[in-house]
Amino acid sequence: MRIFILLTVLIATLSARDLVPEHWIENVPATNNSIQTSLVFQTVAGVAAAAGSCQLGMVAAPATFSPSSLSSAEETVSVGAVLGSATADVDLRFSNGSAQSLSWPVGIKVMKRRVLRVAVYKVTEDGLGGVNNTPDLIPEEEDLKNYLNSQVFGPQLNLTLDLDIVDDNLLLDWKPSNDEYGYFEVGNPDTNSPDQQMTIDAVVDQTTGKLPADIVVFLIGANTMLDRDKVGVTNQLARVCWVYGDVHDGGAADPDPYTSVEKVKRTIAHEIGHILVGYGHPDKAENPGPAELPGTNWKARLMVSGLYGGPNAGVQFVKGEWDAAEVELKKIQPTVNP
Numbered sequence: 001m002r003i004f005i006l007l008t009v010l011i012a013t014l015s016a017r018d019l020v021p022e023h024w025i026e027n028v029p030a031t032n033n034s035i036q037t038s039l040v041f042q043t044v045a046g047v048a049a050a051a052g053s054c055q056l057g058m059v060a061a062p063a064t065f066s067p068s069s070l071s072s073a074e075e076t077v078s079v080g081a082v083l084g085s086a087t088a089d090v091d092l093r094f095s096n097g098s099a100q101s102l103s104w105p106v107g108i109k110v111m112k113r114r115v116l117r118v119a120v121y122k123v124t125e126d127g128l129g130g131v132n133n134t135p136d137l138i139p140e141e142e143d144l145k146n147y148l149n150s151q152v153f154g155p156q157l158n159l160t161l162d163l164d165i166v167d168d169n170l171l172l173d174w175k176p177s178n179d180e181y182g183y184f185e186v187g188n189p190d191t192n193s194p195d196q197q198m199t200i201d202a203v204v205d206q207t208t209g210k211l212p213a214d215i216v217v218f219l220i221g222a223n224t225m226l227d228r229d230k231v232g233v234t235n236q237l238a239r240v241c242w243v244y245g246d247v248h249d250g251g252a253a254d255p256d257p258y259t260s261v262e263k264v265k266r267t268i269a270h271e272i273g274h275i276l277v278g279y280g281h282p283d284k285a286e287n288p289g290p291a292e293l294p295g296t297n298w299k300a301r302l303m304v305s306g307l308y309g310g311p312n313a314g315v316q317f318v319k320g321e322w323d324a325a326e327v328e329l330k331k332i333q334p335t336v337n338p
């Protein structure tokens with residue numbers, strides 16, 4: 001079993017008296033399986049933090065550190081865990097000689113490596129007048145896999161998505177169940193609209209009633225956005241998401257036109273995020289999800305709403321979301337469990 005560590009990073013203030021860190025801020029998830037992270041030392045007046053001025057040991061079993069102690073003003077540390085360690089939250093204690101830090105301001109979460117199967121279906125709208133709307137913004141399978149696994153879920157949740165984009169388009173006509181506009185209608189969370197149910201019925205195993213993967217993504221080709229104004233929706237209970245797969249460009253007044261495969265990739269990541277951590281958005285007071293973190297940069301977060309998302313929004317998960325994902329991942333029976 002491979003183990004992955006998520007490390008919160010910090011800024012330490014060393015007191016003149018004992019050089020033990022007293023104050024810690026920041027929360028920066030790492031980006032690698034073996035985490036490379038910077039510990040930045042700041043000193044109070046008159047205390048130099050040059051190389052060799054202090055030696056801070058680090059203890060947080062089952063976590064391991066390389067190098068095992070800190071001795072320079074800024075240091076990059078790789079964090080791992082003892083093979084076979086169980087999932088756990090542990091505190092990092094610093095030691096200076098025989099003195100241990102009084103507070104334990106850095107947390108490390110050890111997460112099991114998990115694999116989930118994801119099936120992506122391209123849904124073509126059986127259009128009015130015989131004109132069909134095939135989704136135009138379709139990521140390449142390898143590119144989407146790399147993005148989700150290397151940039152989003154792998155480094156942050158130790159989760160690998162075994163993803164397959166199904167070759168054949170599903171050709172569906174949802175207009176009869178809907179109104180004169182024929183847009184793809186969505187229901188409330190955990191309740192599918194007839195249009196959503198139609199997509200599920202098209203892929204579900206007729207005998208067992210099971211979906212073909214742990215998570216199913218439908219890329220919807222249509223003239224109009226989902227429900228007319230959404231690029232993605234998720235039913236967490238069903239573990240299914242629907243992502244708009246066509247161009248939407250509001251013209252000069254549109255700050256964030258939906259015109260690239262990159263946008264679709266991030267929307268897929270965000271909607272799968274809803275399956276793993278729940279429906280909320282940190283910037284929405286009525287339902288901020290598991291980690292609102294007021295006053296922080298919501299735009300850095302994968303789960304930020306479109307309101308604060310927009311161009312160049314990040315893909316960061318935070319500790320409350322790691323924990324929520326852990327609960328959900330334990331519920332999902334992985335079909336591959338290394």
Ligand SMILES: [Zn+2]
Pocket residue numbers: 270274279280281303304305
């Ligand atoms: Zn959302």
